[in-house]
Amino acid sequence: MARYTSRSRALARIGLLAIALGPGLVPHGLAADRAPAPFELTVDAHHVLIPAPGVSELDDGRVVQDPARGAYALRVQVRAPDSAAPWRLYLRADGATFRSEGFGKPCHDLRWKFDHESAGAYRSVEDQDAIVLERPDGGSAEIVIDLLVDLDWATPPGMYGLGLVFSLVPE
């Protein structure tokens, strides 16, 4: 009887230890199977070279990623295949102005729209996060984006660069 009691106490200690160290005792396979699938955010290009403007573009006040030929600037994919967790995709510029030599071209001169939208749908890029897409029901998504740069005859020659930061935020 005494032997049984001692063994039971030992087993009970092991049980308490299991409670305390629960996560560590879970087999790795089980943890991987039940953990939420990680979100994945990908783009098809990390560098978008917008066509150099000509005289007519300066007259028009903008240069676009040639939508007339069905071209687009960027394809963004959100993969969350096994998750119904809601998420939002944000976009912001990495600075208030373009990187250029001596001309502080504001970041909102870069505008974007979904490829399927009309030309009047372009929105300015700001240096603070703005929602691009939200999925209350979760899941994967793919978006195709056109870019436009506002410029005119007052825009000095040079290379203008702006970083665009996409952030996928689970809600």
Next chain:
Amino acid sequence: MRQRRSRAVLAALLAGAACGVAGLDRAPAQTVSLAIEAEVLVPPLQRLEVTPGFLAWPEPTPNDLAAGHLDADPPIRVAVYSNIPWDLAVRVVQPEAGGKIVTGTVPIFWRTPAGDFAPLSADWAVVASGAWADGEAVKLALRIPLDWTQARPGEYAPRLEYRLAPAGR
């Protein structure tokens, strides 16, 4: 008693495992960010438009000869477009006399910003400059000096040429 204790131990083990799974489920999903670079190369660009493209001087009258000059009316208008500092220059090309319709050469003057008239020649003369321009209108007031002694009857066809170039070139 032994059976009850064993069940308690088993329950504790299962509870520990359950806590582990629940703990993993509660781990907050992370924000995922990536950056791309958008670039556009703006080249130096210039354009000019001249109106009218063909200037027909009015036929001089005795009053013009008495006044001593004939003015182009309206003045020539040059619209300048440039995203770099620019100079607008003008010169006159005089066809050689003896051609089919050309009687000879005729001097042409332009009114400078100071208000006086300066002769145009075969050499480029800068008539306007600027830092940049979006259709900036440059009016060229042109004048041909005439009087009873110098004006020979005939036809004259001086050609004006315009050059928009980066400043200082």
